Amino acid sequence: MKRENSEGALIQLRAYIAQGEFETNDRLPAERELCETLGIGRSELRKAFAILESEGAIWRHVGRGTFVGNGKGQGPDYLSIADIAKRTTPREVMHARLVLEPMLAREAAMHATAEHVEQLRDCCAKAREATTWRQYESIDNQFHSLVTEATQNTPLITMYEQLNALRRTIVWGCLHRHTETPTPDHHSFAEHEAILEAIEQRNSEAAQIGMKRHLQAVRDDMFPSD
Amino acid sequence: MKRENSEGALIQLRAYIAQGEFETNDRLPAERELCETLGIGRSELRKAFAILESEGAIWRHVGRGTFVGNGKGQGPDYLSIADIAKRTTPREVMHARLVLEPMLAREAAMHATAEHVEQLRDCCAKAREATTWRQYESIDNQFHSLVTEATQNTPLITMYEQLNALRRTIVWGCLHRHTETPTPDHHSFAEHEAILEAIEQRNSEAAQIGMKRHLQAVRDDMFPSD
DNA sequence: ATTCACACATTGGTTGATCATTGTCTAGTA
DNA sequence: TACTAGACAATGATCAACCAATGTGTGAAT
Structure with a gap:
């Protein structure tokens, strides 16, 4: 006792x-x-x-x-990420990203400030300097977060955060790659920069399509069967 | 201090x-x-x-x-709706719906089962029988929830639920209307049915556009200034 | 050189005294 | 009687001292 x-x-x-x-x-x-x-x-x-x-x-x-x-x-005021994680799969989360994030990029193109663009540019520059996959993952995550913040819409930001938390919970440790270190010609670099350029030019359509292409490439990396 | x-x-x-x-x-x-x-x-x-x-x-x-x-x-495992509600506005929530829900309708058109379509049809029929705004709001809410469920994607469903909970927390009691009871020619009826038809025909583009038009109309009702 | 036992310092946990705030009761005054 | 001011008790908050568990180093024995 x-x-x-x-x-x-x-x-x-x-x-x-x-x-x-x-x-x-x-x-x-x-x-x-x-x-x-x-x-x-x-x-x-x-x-x-x-x-x-x-x-x-x-x-x-x-x-x-x-x-x-x-x-x-003490009621259902909150949603537990851990509970949601039990009822979903990496594929579903990836699919949800493919649905949500292109629209976030579109919104970002319409609402981003010059400061947001500046931060995104810094992020892209730092990404190319990453020497380990761990660093790259962190910077990649930062890029997507910055795009979301640029929407300047609190509910959208929190929904992205929820999805992001879900992703980290589910694929926690599944970050094995084909190569040991990030290569300079990794497709993500060019894709991120295309999204950045579209946002900078206020081209919402291009930003949406750019994010969609990028996430499709990420999905194809994760699930080569598709 | x-x-x-x-x-x-x-x-x-x-x-x-x-x-x-x-x-x-x-x-x-x-x-x-x-x-x-x-x-x-x-x-x-x-x-x-x-x-x-x-x-x-x-x-x-x-x-x-x-x-x-x-x-x-470190960000607690759960997101408190009440806390998010403090940092947002009805306009932002409406805008977020306009970003998210058309994509949900698009997904629903691709993933809905015959049973989902059947439930949506029932919902549309019941909506026309509503005699009070209270009833109509409940059925309208049910329609949107059914569309979301039809995506059959758990993360998307939980994100919609979060947004829905946020909406109810924020506009809690702001449900005054111009007319006393729902009129049969209310624009929502036709818009819901257009979405239903698009989902039934697996026309994802039409479903997306239908939901976007519907929510734009709802927004214009809430904020006539636009 | 290795190993083991024991002293000692560090750390989170607990306790009792004390502080600051609030509510209530009472004595005194009008 | 009615009302106010002050004393007093109750309560949550805080603090300093102490307790028990843990890790570390030291030195003797082998």
């Missing part, structure tokens, strides 16, 4: 609040009293409270007490 | 870990040292650590130290 330390207090506290039938904004017992009731130390109790507070399940104030927050807060 | 208490330490700590370029399982400075570096009390630091630990972003052990967990934890 010594294993209940790390998370036991949290579980115990959650159960207490749930079965205690507290309504929203009801006050619950003081810390010193509650930690005695639950038979745990005050630091354990406060640690559990800190987590519940970060979740919005409770709120507290000095001199007043601790109160239960909006009960719905 | 006293407001940085409740969450400031957590944000500060997240930033420190992020820009410190720590790899997975890297050890970070001891608590006593770190709280001096960050200029916060140890209890604040430990409170922030407790939250990061509950998210899986770090793990720690007595006598050994505190270590960064799976790198994906």
Whole structure:
């Protein structure tokens, strides 16, 4: 019964609040009293409270007490990347990128600022200097993120981030390549620069097509059968 | 400068870990040292650590130290719709729909099963029978969800769900209309049916354009200034 | 030279005292 | 009686000291 330390207090506290039938904004017992009731130390109790507070399940104030927050807060307010990852495949994620990202490039061509273009240019330059696949992957990822940021649309940016997080979760470690180091004539370099040029010239159609071609090439690298 | 208490330490700590370029399982400075570096009390630091630990972003052990967990934890594993909602606007959400959903309709035309088409047809029929705007909104929402499901691509579906949740959070209660009840000649009916027809005929281009026209009309209803 | 045992320093965890804030009760005044 | 000011108690937050677990180095024994 010594294993209940790390998370036991949290579980115990959650159960207490749930079965205690507290309504929203009801006050619950003081810390010193509650930690005695639950038979745990005050630091354990406060640690559990800190987590519940970060979740919005409770709120507290000095001199007043601790109160239960909006009960719905623990609901489906968020999407867990890990849970989504269990229900999809690398192929699906690649396909989703092929659907979403060309449209992001199109939007970027219409909304990018001069500063965005400058950052993209820097990114393309650094890509050619990459000496390891690890470096290249990082810079490639940065390029796509910058294109997305250039759309200046928060919902689109968060959707891309979700897709990106999903990709990293799923293909975590599947980064083996045919060659040891990136070669200067790798198709991605020219493709990235074509996208950059299209964005710079405000040519949304070319940006969309450029991104589509690039991702099709990436897909063909990943799944040579196609 | 006293407001940085409740969450400031957590944000500060997240930033420190992020820009410190720590790899997975890297050890970070001891608590006593770190709280001096960050200029916060140890209890604040430990409170922030407790939250990061509950998210899986770090793990720690007595006598050994505190270590960064799976790198994906630094942006928490989930995206909170409420947090995103704070940083966006109805216009941005509408714009994002206009970017994403036409592509979803295009995909749906290529991947929908006969069953999907059947459900879409039912949905269109029920829409014309709606007697209140509340009912119509529900059925309209169902139509768009069905189109998304027809893509049969899990990442795309979850991205649409995220955008949909965002829309409901933001425009929560802004559903006033010019007329009291839906009229049979409302433009959406014909537009939905055009999309359905395009999907049924596997005409991806027409499905994409149909969805784009439909959402442009919806946008013009919401923001008559355009 | 190798190995093992033990002392010691480091680290996260815990505890109790104290601080700062809030609510309440009470004595005093009009 | 009505009302206000101040004392007092309760509460969450913070801090310093201490505890237990862990890693490391040191020196004696082989």
